[in-house]
Amino acid sequence: xxxxxxxxxxxxxxKDAKADRFAVDGLSFSIGEGEIVGLVGESxxxxxxTAMSVSGLLxxxxxxxxxxxxxxxxxxxxxxxxxxLEILGDDLGIVFQEPMTSMNPVMRIGPQVEECLRLHxxxxxxxxxxxxxEAMAQVDLPDPERIYRKYPHELSGxxxxxxxxxxxxxxxxRLLLADEPTTALDVTIQAEILExxxxxxxxxxxxxxxxxxxxxxxxxxxxxxxxxxRGKLVEDRPxxxxxxxxxxEYTKKLLAAIPTRDRKLI
Numbered sequence: 146x147x148x149x150x151x152x153x154x155x156x157x158x159x160k161d162a163k164a165d166r167f168a169v170d171g172l173s174f175s176i177g178e179g180e181i182v183g184l185v186g187e188s189x190x191x192x193x194x195t196a197m198s199v200s201g202l203l204x205x206x207x208x209x210x211x212x213x214x215x216x217x218x219x220x221x222x223x224x225x226x227x228x229x230l231e232i233l234g235d236d237l238g239i240v241f242q243e244p245m246t247s248m249n250p251v252m253r254i255g256p257q258v259e260e261c262l263r264l265h266x267x268x269x270x271x272x273x274x275x276x277x278x279e280a281m282a283q284v285d286l287p288d289p290e291r292i293y294r295k296y297p298h299e300l301s302g303x304x305x306x307x308x309x310x311x312x313x314x315x316x317x318x319r320l321l322l323a324d325e326p327t328t329a330l331d332v333t334i335q336a337e338i339l340e341x342x343x344x345x346x347x348x349x350x351x352x353x354x355x356x357x358x359x360x361x362x363x364x365x366x367x368x369x370x371x372x373x374x375r376g377k378l379v380e381d382r383p384x385x386x387x388x389x390x391x392x393x394e395y396t397k398k399l400l401a402a403i404p405t406r407d408r409k410l411i
Contacts (some may be wrong), residue, residue, distance in 0.1 A: 148215075149320050149352050150199065152177040155212035157194055157203070157376075170376035172212075176320065179350040181342075183363035183384070185399065186373035193211045195373070196324050196356045200239055201229035210227045217319060234265030242325035246304035248297045255293035258312045266314065280311040284341055303334035307341065314345060321345070339366050361403055364388060368386030372396050 157169040169191040176182050184192045193222060197203040199214055201221050201364035214221040217236045224232065233239070241247040248257055259277040260270050268276070284307040297305060306326060313321060323342065327335040342371070345351045357363050363370055363384065370387045372380040372395065379393040389396045 148175040148177055149180075149217060151213075151215045152195070152199070153213045153215075155195070155198065155214065156210070156316070157191075157198065158209045160207055160209060165377045166352065168208075172373070172376070172378050174371050174378065174381050176352050177351055178319075178353060179346065179356065180369065181353045181367045182261065182347055183357060183367035183370045184199050184373065185357055185360060185363055185370060185389070187358055187399070190373040191376040191401055192356050192358075192373050193324070195394075196322060196354070200322060201232060212282060231265065232283070234316055236260050236318055236320060238316065238318040238321045240306070240309050240321065240323040240326045242311050242328045244309045244329075247309065248305065252296075252302070253293070254295050254297065254308055257297075258293075258308060258315060261312065276315055279290065280315040281308070283314065283345075284311045286311065295313070297348045302330055303337065306334075306338055310338075310341065310345075314349075314351065317349070318351070320352045320354065322354050322356070325358070326355070327362055328359075331392060335362065336365075342366060360388075360399055372399070 152175065152313045153173050155158055155169050155172040156167050158167045162168070172191070172195060175297065184195060186192045194203065198210070199216070199221065201224060203210070210222060216232060219232065255274065255277055258280060259273040262276055278289045278293060281292060284306065286292050286307050292300070292304070300308065327338050330338065339362065342353060345354055355363060367384050370380070370382060370384050371378060372387070372393065374395040380387060380391070380396050387396060391400055
């Protein structure tokens with residue numbers, strides 16, 4: 146199985162950081178074709194900084210960076226801003242955790258879904274619309290033609306998250322980066338979004354990197370888990386092994402914090 150994403154000895158230190166600690170410290174892991182990997186850890190563990198680095202959105206002028214991130218054979222840190230935009234329009238799709246704040250409130254849904262095609266292809270307006278409608282149908286949005294004409298405030302949170310996923314997959318990327326994609330949703334809608342991501346993986350072979358602090362969500366979706374603590378990788382194992390026999394004390398604490406019927410978080 147060939148690697149789509151490979152991270153090697155990644156170290157990131159923000160220049161204005163008050164502490165000497167690295168935000169990411171010697172991180173190495175990879176994602177193969179069609180694999181679903183969860184990157185987990187509490188706030189400050191380095192998972193979001195890692196995600197920003199993979200997407201090329203890390204502000205380079207504010208951080209000292211070493212190591213490498215290779216996506217589909219391209220070294221992210223050697224790419225120009227233009228090349229990063231090409232990667233985001235081709236190899237990598239991103240789903241953010243707050244769709245309402247990530248979308249333009251005064252632009253209709255359709256043009257936002259097809260924006261990637263407008264920027265990175267020479268497709269006609271009619272062809273872009275057709276691709277957008279197909280992507281919206283693919284994420285199980287009812288009546289895509291009607292939703293295409295709506296504004297973000299006219300849709301529920303769950304429907305907006307499906308719109309975000311449609312926008313992320315419209316260029317048929319090999320890797321989908323999902324950053325806490327179910328955090329703002331209720332439990333029922335969370336389950337629907339997770340099933341949708343599973344379907345995309347199963348039917349199209351899309352590899353997924355799920356960024357999450359929620360091990361319950363990770364268990365439902367992922368095949369492998371990378372656990373980070375204070376910038377360092379502490380475990381990288383199949384999801385069933387992590388839950389059955391966690392090796393690191395930090396992983397054990399994360400698992401112990403999962404709510405159960407008898408133990409609920411306040």
